[in-house]
Every structure is written in structure tokens, then in C-alpha cells.
Amino acid sequence: DGGITQSPKYLFRKEGQNVTLSCEQNLNHDAMYWYRQDPGQGLRLIYYSQIVNDFQKGDIAEGYSVSREKKESFPLTVTSAQKNPTAFYLCASSLGGGGPRAQYFGPGTRLLVL
Amino acid sequence: AQSVTQLDSHVSVSEGTPVLLRCNYSSSYSPSLFWYVQHPNKGLQLLLKYTSAATLVKGINGFEAEFKKSETSFHLTKPSAHMSDAAEYFCVVSEYLMEYGNKLVFGAGTILRVKS
Numbered sequence: 001d002g003g004i005t006q007s008p009k010y011l012f013r014k015e016g017q018n019v020t021l022s023c024e025q026n027l028n029h030d031a032m033y034w035y036r037q038d039p040g041q042g043l044r045l046i047y048y049s050q051i052v053n054d055f056q057k058g059d060i061a062e063g064y065s066v067s068r069e070k071k072e073s074f075p076l077t078v079t080s081a082q083k084n085p086t087a088f089y090l091c092a093s094s095l096g097g098g099g100p101r102a103q104y105f106g107p108g109t110r111l112l113v114l
Numbered sequence: 115a116q117s118v119t120q121l122d123s124h125v126s127v128s129e130g131t132p133v134l135l136r137c138n139y140s141s142s143y144s145p146s147l148f149w150y151v152q153h154p155n156k157g158l159q160l161l162l163k164y165t166s167a168a169t170l171v172k173g174i175n176g177f178e179a180e181f182k183k184s185e186t187s188f189h190l191t192k193p194s195a196h197m198s199d200a201a202e203y204f205c206v207v208s209e210y211l212m213e214y215g216n217k218l219v220f221g222a223g224t225i226l227r228v229k230s
Contacts, residue, residue, distance in 0.1 A: 004157075031215060042204065042220040043158075050215045090157055094216055100146035100165070100208030101216045105157035 003027065004106035006091050011111045013078065013085060021076045021109045023091035030096030032074035033103060036060060037088040046089075049074055050096055078111060086113050116141045116207045120221035128229045133192040135224045137205030140186065146208040147188045148218075149179055153201045161203075164188065175199070200228045 004025045013019045031050050035043040045058030049068040063082025068074055078085045088110050092103040121136040146165045150158040162173025169181040179190045205221040
């Protein structure tokens with residue numbers, strides 16, 4: 001089955017700790033995205049990558065970092081600089097190239113602070 | 115910049131009655147528009163998409179939406195609600211920018227409640 005997987009489903013972070021959220025896709029999509037979802041605020045874009053070895057900051061990149069070493073994978077690290085990390089994190093992917101595209105989402109990771 | 119306004123934060127219907135979720139958009143050019151559905155603690159699922167072809171778009175699970183340029187609207191409808199339709203629905207506009215690539219702009223969401 002083609003799709004996007006995210007792991008873990010739940011993640012607990014201690015103060016001062018960096019944690020990494022995994023996102024893998026087998027849709028052969030060039031572009032991948034990370035969003036943060038908070039209640040009543042919709043989705044906000046953290047980082048995106050249009051192609052391997054390239055990524056750009058979204059609207060709320062502070063306190064986060066990413067890498068894109070493989071087409072299939074786009075891990076997100078929540079650093080200790082992110083002071084309010086509790087949220088639902090969603091990864092998405094889409095075809096690349098010009099023009100608007102639908103994005104396809106993974107099941108999400110819920111991050112909680114201990 | 116493009117934007118989306120979902121006119122109702124909550125909608126409640128009885129099972130078997132029609133569903134109407136309202137969405138207005140703002141765009142400086144011909145937009146691409148989407149509706150996504152999210153069940154609790156799940157990812158977003160694409161319901162349907164409009165990309166300048168037919169103005170009436172049919173999606174999955176019996177949903178459809180009509181693009182009305184004169185009203186800048188893209189309302190989502192379903193003739194008969196099912197209990198499994200209870201979820202949060204997002205209206206989304208897509209813009210392609212050279213420096214950003216494909217960017218989605220999300221509405222704030224509408225929570226649909228279906229009463230038995």
C-alpha cells in the first residue's frame with residue numbers, strides 16, 4: 001500500500017531534550033511538509049522540502065530543524081529551543097513541479113511535555 | 115496572499131439530513147481549492163479538489179462542492195448525513211509561489227456533529 005507513515009504515535013519530551021519525529025512516504029513524491037496543529041488554530045507550516053537535500057522554513061520554524069537526505073524521509077527534530085512543543089504534528093507529501101497540488105497526510109504524532 | 119474563511123466553527127445535523135459546510139476564499143487569481151476531513155487524533159484525508167475544471171466537484175463518501183467564482187465560495191454538501199461523517203472539515207486554498215513551491219492555506223476548520 002502506498003502512503004505516509006509517522007512514528008511514534010505519541011512522544012513524550014522532557015524539559016531541555018531534543019526529540020525527533022519520523023516521516024516516511026512511498027508515494028514517490030518530491031515534496032514533503034511538516035505542520036503543527038493546535039486546537040482552534042488549524043494547521044501551521046513548520047518546514048517544507050521541494051526536493052532531496054533542500055528545505056525551507058515555513059511560518060513557524062523557530063525551535064525546529066529538519067533534514068532531507070532521502071526522497072522517502074523527512075524527519076523533524078523539536079529542539080529544546082521550542083518552548084511550547086505540545087501539539088499534534090502532521091507530515092504531508094505532494095507531487096513536485098509547478099502548479100498547485102493536493103497534499104497527502106500521515107496519521108500524525110502527538111507530542112507531550114513531561 | 116490567498117486566504118480561506120470557514121463561516122461556521124460548529125455545525126450540528128441529524129442523521130439522514132443534508133449537510134452544508136460553508137467556505138469563502140480570497141484569491142488574486144484562479145485558485146485551486148480542496149476539502150479535507152480529519153477524524154479525532156487522525157491525519158487529514160482529501161475529500162475532493164477543484165482545479166479549474168468542472169465547477170461541481172464530486173468527492174469521496176458522497177460529498178460534493180461547488181465552485182462559485184462570483185460569490186468566491188466553495189461550500190461542501192452531502193445529501194444525507196451519516197454518523198461516520200462526524201469529524202472536523204478543513205477548506206484549503208493552494209497557491210504556487212516560485213520561492214515556496216506548493217503552499218496550502220488552511221481555514222480554521224468546521225466541526226460537524228451528527229445526531230442520531
